[in-house]
Amino acid sequence: MALLALGCAAIAAVWITTSGGRCWTSEALRRARIQAAPPVLSSLDLRASTGEVVRPWRGGPAPARAFLVTFIYTSCPTLCSTAGDGFGSLQRDLDADGGAIRLLSLSFDPRRDDSLALRTYAEHHGADSSRWLVAAPTTEAGLEKLLGEAGVVVIPDGRGGYAHNSGIHVVLADGRLVGIFDLAQGQEALECARRWLS
Amino acid sequence: MRSPLAELRTEAGKLRVVVAATVLVVVVAGYRHWLERDMARHMLVEFPLLIVAGAALAWATGGAARGLPARCNLYGLTGFAFVTLTLAYWMIPAALDAAVRDGWVAGAKWLTLLASGYVLPASFGLAPLPVQGLMLGNLAWMTAAVGLVYQDADRQLCLYYLTDAQVVAGQGLVVAAVAIGVAWCVWVGYRLGVEAPGRSAARGQLPREAAMSGPCPRQAASPERNSVFP
Secondary structure, eight states, X not given: OHHHHHHHHHHHHHHHHTTTTTOOSHHHHHHHHHHHSOOBOOOXXXXXXXXXXXXXXXXXXXXXXXXXXXXXXXXXXXXXXXXXXXXXXXXXXXXXXXXSEEEEEEESOTTTOOHHHHHHHHHHTTOOTTTEEEEXXXXXXXXXXXXXXXXXXXXXXXXXXXXXXXXXXXXXXXXXXXXXXXXTOHHHHHHHHHHHHO | OOOHHHHHHSHHHHHHHHHHHHHHXXXXXXXXXXXXXXXXXXXXXXXXXXXXXXXXXXXXXXHHHHSSOGXXXXXXXXXXXXXXXXXXXXXXHHHHHHHHHOHHHHHHHHHHHXXXXXXXXXHHHHSOHHHHHHHHHHHHHHHHHHHHHHHHOSSOXXXXXXXXXXHHXXXXXXXXXXXXXXXXXXXXXXXXXXXXXXXXXXXXXXXXXXXXXXXXXXXXXXXXXXXXXX
């Protein structure tokens, strides 16, 4: 009987932790939870590569109604560069949406990513500022809050850089984070944004 | 002059073990952030230290006999299952991340690992060797399997640990699995050597077979009988 109770308790704990046995990693759980109940991100002021201060959602620039967001730091030699390349090709597909969907590369390293670093990153990846914003939060507190709300974890990699859960985050103009896709799933993320806007 | 082992069996010795286990828990708590900053330290140092502290507390406070009521822990199965399930649970990447992120999950981890250590001495005492072998073999196999998964994963499984750290932790888990198996085999060899008929007779003790089938089954089933603890 004790063994049976123990087994039931263990199954219940694993069931709850892994969302019914479907998600064994925190990243999978984050994506599943966001899909089930999209969290609302707080408004945030950003310092863009163009030098202007913008607020992307909840008071963002009309007519943008959705953003595809990747979290980056410009000195990253691997994933963030891949994300930039992906966005570089994805921005050409945004014309059909008449500016309703914009790309946003958001730096979580605002201390090192000054306007020059952001501009260099934008130019290196051919970012068209009317469709693709490269920016960093104006305050550390705003950044911390955003990372917490989006479930993004950034840890030092011991070599002067960072490791983080990367992905394309689909954020609507009202701040709702409605989906997260792998960096290679740019088209799927775009389709998701279009579905929410239609 | 008493041996160190005999010294530990005295009331003063047991009190020292309780103090040492308590100090160990406090030290681990003090170094928690340092231990949990690295995946291998988290799984291969903090986990075992908490289990050892729990086991020491159980032994010194008489918990070796009372860790779980014997009727709830037939042949030590419930205790071993609790230890195995606890360790299996905290090896799940999502659970490990939650233990780093959320204080209440970290508290649950500490409690369950200490409790695992607490029920372990009694379970060893109650479990016949084949049951011990089965349960520890299962634990070792599971640990090795998780270690291999951590090594082979091509991406970060835990958000709070780098891929490099994940590989090192995976290798450490495989080594720990082998160590569990080897340590148990060595201990069994030692016990069988100690309880060999010739040596038992020389020490004025009943051989194991006689003890198990003798007129005193209570003694044979005593938790202290197979105990790995002094």
